[in-house]
Amino acid sequence: MQQCCIMKLKKKMKTVRNTTAKTEIQELIANSPVALSHTEIQSATNGLCDRVTIYRVLERLTVEGLIHKVVNVDGVVKYAGCHSCSEKHNHNHIHFSCQKCKSVTCLEDVESTFKMPKKYIISEMNFTLSGLCPQCS
Amino acid sequence: MQQCCIMKLKKKMKTVRNTTAKTEIQELIANSPVALSHTEIQSATNGLCDRVTIYRVLERLTVEGLIHKVVNVDGVVKYAGCHSCSEKHNHNHIHFSCQKCKSVTCLEDVESTFKMPKKYIISEMNFTLSGLCPQCS
DNA sequence: TTGCAAATGCAACAGTGTTGCATTATGAAA
DNA sequence: TTTCATAATGCAACACTGTTGCATTTGCAA
Numbered sequence: 001m002q003q004c005c006i007m008k009l010k011k012k013m014k015t016v017r018n019t020t021a022k023t024e025i026q027e028l029i030a031n032s033p034v035a036l037s038h039t040e041i042q043s044a045t046n047g048l049c050d051r052v053t054i055y056r057v058l059e060r061l062t063v064e065g066l067i068h069k070v071v072n073v074d075g076v077v078k079y080a081g082c083h084s085c086s087e088k089h090n091h092n093h094i095h096f097s098c099q100k101c102k103s104v105t106c107l108e109d110v111e112s113t114f115k116m117p118k119k120y121i122i123s124e125m126n127f128t129l130s131g132l133c134p135q136c137s
Numbered sequence: 138m139q140q141c142c143i144m145k146l147k148k149k150m151k152t153v154r155n156t157t158a159k160t161e162i163q164e165l166i167a168n169s170p171v172a173l174s175h176t177e178i179q180s181a182t183n184g185l186c187d188r189v190t191i192y193r194v195l196e197r198l199t200v201e202g203l204i205h206k207v208v209n210v211d212g213v214v215k216y217a218g219c220h221s222c223s224e225k226h227n228h229n230h231i232h233f234s235c236q237k238c239k240s241v242t243c244l245e246d247v248e249s250t251f252k253m254p255k256k257y258i259i260s261e262m263n264f265t266l267s268g269l270c271p272q273c274s
Numbered sequence: 275t276t277g278c279a280a281a282t283g284c285a286a287c288a289g290t291g292t293t294g295c296a297t298t299a300t301g302a303a304a
Numbered sequence: 305t306t307t308c309a310t311a312a313t314g315c316a317a318c319a320c321t322g323t324t325g326c327a328t329t330t331g332c333a334a
Contacts, residue, residue: 017300017311038290050314055291057312071212073263077290096257107253112264114249120233123268126210127249130261137258154280154331175321187283192322194281214321275334282329290321298313304306 016064021049025057026066035070035078035095035104070104072097073130078104095126098133105133153201158186162194163203172207172215172232172241207232207241210267215241232263235270242270 028044029036036044041054049057058079061067068080074097094107112127131137165181166173173181178191186194195216198204205217211234231244249264268274 015301015311019300019312021313051290052292052315053313060312071208071210073208073261075208075212075214077212094251099260110251110253112249112251114231114247116244116247116266119271119274120244120266121269121274122266123236124210124266126263126265126267128263129253129257129259130263132258132260134256137256152280152332156281156331158282188321189284189323190282197281277334278332280329280331282327284325284327286324288321288323290319292319293317294315296313296315298311300311301309303308 021045021053022057022060024048025054026061029061029067029079030081032081033105035068035080035106037076037078041079068106070095070106071126071128072104073128080104080106093127095128096133097128097130098136099130100132100136103133158182158190159194159197161185162191163198166198166204166216167218169218170240170242172205172217172243174213174215178216205243207243208263208265209234209241210265217241217243230264232265233270234265234267235273236267237269237273240270 024045025041028041038054038058041058042051045054058067058069062069062079066082068082070078070080072078072095080095094110094112095104096107097104107129116122161182162178165178175191175195178195179188182191195204195206199206199216203219205219207215207217209215209232217232231247231249232241233244234241244266253259
């Protein structure tokens with residue numbers, strides 16, 4: 001009886017499946033030097049799957065910690081691959097948004113320091129700089 | 138003749154008008170301890186003016202440098218009053234977004250330092266921390 | 275008080291993201 | 305290899321956010 005219940009619980013565990021859409025989108029983001037928006041991914045995949053599927057794949061990849069979700073200065077949501085997150089998944093680096101070519105890049109080697117004097121509990125950071133990237137300046 | 142031209146040029150200069158909507162929205166934001174979204178402003182003003190007018194007033198106030206436009210970690214656009222910008226209008230301070238009560242506050246006394254090793258030209262910053270505010274922690 | 279044009283209201287539109295539901299297809303177990 | 309539960313997808317429809325055009329209203333300077 002007890003074992004029966006455990007088996008039932010085990011069966012309830014969600015198993016992750018690898019699909020064409022998921023694989024291609026993940027590779028696209030991983031191989032891109034800049035962060036990509038949903039629209040950009042949709043154009044790049046070119047009818048690979050439905051608009052909604054892209055949203056759901058991006059959601060899944062973000063939850064699984066395989067990609068970063070970055071909100072731009074303009075409020076545009078972009079997704080970037082985890083390049084230096086092999087040891088520990090880390091969202092807390094600075095992103096740079098170019099005002100000319102609209103590219104968003106992760107500045108994973110730039111660290112920011114600041115002191116919080118008040119009783120705030122920090123769990124997430126989104127530091128975005130905006131200006132001109134080396135290509136456009 | 139010369140003077141005529143100058144007068145014509147002067148006439149072309151856009152004059153700013155103070156309207157009920159602009160005044161009330163500006164006061165609402167100035168008196169709020171947290172940054173407000175368009176929806177929150179719409180609810181607070183309660184039919185004072187059209188939805189579109191609020192967008193246009195917010196745009197105008199931002200351009201005139203009377204309020205700050207802040208993009209949240211979630212991508213939600215909020216507007217905050219300029220409290221310590223009397224001498225010099227300054228957008229480049231840290232904002233804190235509470236995950237519990239959803240409030241966004243300006244941490245104008247917290248300064249951040251970082252070093253940029255690459256050839257980036259920085260013109261704007263959007264530093265947003267997310268977590269629990271003193272009231273919710 | 276008059277008149278220019280800044281500001282508004284309304285309608286319509288575009289972009290982004292979500293949800294429900296029927297259908298497809300993945301991968302583990304038989 | 306085949307079977308099958310269910311994860312994942314496609315489609316339609318919806319909600320929310322922000323924009324644009326245009327006729328009308330209203331602030332303010334002359």
